[in-house]
Amino acid sequence: MMRTIIFLMSFLWVSNLNSAPMAKLQLAGKDYHGVDVALYLVSEKLDGVRGYWDGNTMWSKQGHVIHLPPEFIANFPNTSLDGELWAGRGKFEQVQTMLASFQPHQGQKSILTPQPLKYMVFDVPHLDLPFNERYQWALTHLTGINPTLEVIEQYSLTSQHELAHQLDEVIAAGGEGLMLHLASAKYLPGDKQALIKVKPYMDAEATVIGYVAGKKALIGKMGALKVRTANGVEFAIGTGFSLQERNHPPVIGAVITYRYQGLTAKGKPRFASFVRIRSNP
Template sequence: MDRSFSTKLSLCMLFFSSYPLLAKTPQPPALVLASDYQQGLDLQDYWVCEKYDGVRAYWDGKQLFSRAGHVINLPSALSEQLPEVAVDGELWLGRGQFSDLVSLIKQQDVNLNKWQQVQFVVFDLPNYPGPYQQRYRHLQTLSSASEFMRVPVYRAYPGRPKLEQQLAKISAEGGEGLMLRDPKSMYLPTRSNALIKYKSYQDAEAKVIAYSDGKGKYRGMLGALVVQDQQGRQFKIGSGLSDQLRADPPPIGSLVEYRYNGLTEHGKPRFARFVRVHQTL
């Protein structure tokens, strides 16, 4: 056999033998992303609802995917309640139950009993034409026959003072904050003011690059995480760490989520506090 032909044949076989692996590489769905509220933005025409602390999920009409493009296995009794069209939403277990929800999803356990309390909060139809107010009405129709699906309840923008009262009430009850939606916006898979997060704090992610030793009662344990954010800023996060995390901190290189209240005069997050290790789903 011709050596060059043999080499080409071997390369071809190698390519096709690895093709299934390449095909399984997760492809993140193109989703609308929310922006943080900016002072002075006119909110007069926006709709307001609670911000759900769940896991973003995209139903393509046949399968459910995470924001990162991983398949989320559902009990058949739940997937059968979903429509044959693409739906953008969030799996939600309840206020303060994010970690339990992530654990359930990672188990890939389709035991219906374990999923009984999970709801699919659906808030958009990526492929449906028209402004959001039309897409929302169609969502209400689609979800009316499903116990698994629910749509958020919106209210008209009540004015800044009442919006602050509403935010304080939701926060006191353990909620994440509020979401503001432009009812005239089209579904554009990018970050814009069509969807706005309105919270009493900002949140972000940063990579753990080092540890700071603890002092006093934390001597011999972790004092703070030294992190670097996407802008290259380095700072410490010591607040919000449990004793368990101080004894067994997140690995160097891992991503953590944190909350903060604006920036200092040096441009670093003010009052940065640890929330959780970032879950890649």
């Protein structure tokens, strides 16, 4: 399965690299402890592929065109949207496979699947309004325009205790976590204060730069991945892999997601564990 996904993903982000959409994205911070939860709107963190709609084209977080069938984007507005291409909890790999199937060289395939792909909108970047007003605008103007587009529900909580309880419920139901959106904040590209991830563990992304050979039972297989973060920190990840992934590890240049539990005194992730491939070069 993983080998198939790697093959498909090698075609996924192949056209029209463009750094402009990346520069427009609002990024999420990770430190939610101590924040006044009552100042935020809360939504579920979806385990999908982020997509920036510029009014005409869908872009990935890495700045590549995401090809979608005409019927999928029918009636999408000619304004910018920020959201997630999502097929349900725990369906990240299925989303990757579906997106790969939409590539022009493979033809436009039907989007009717047992678990339909949707574009889940969580923000409207072009509006110079506070987030709570952008959310209301989205509900008013985007609801019902296409079955493939849905506005993510936002709701209010009053305390860290309520937040922790809600997080437990989402995780128990197979979700990934929550997102906090500062209700009074305008959409600011790159800002990490107005948008905060809430997860039971920390995660991040890094680029594969090499391999460590396996030993003992893993002789002839990949023992660990050598990776580098966007900040230039290099380290090895040796856990979280299936046997198939050790036989066919992520390729050099792939961006992977890993989980960790804080940082060491030298700034390296503590107890880093492989989660999945985010994108291939």
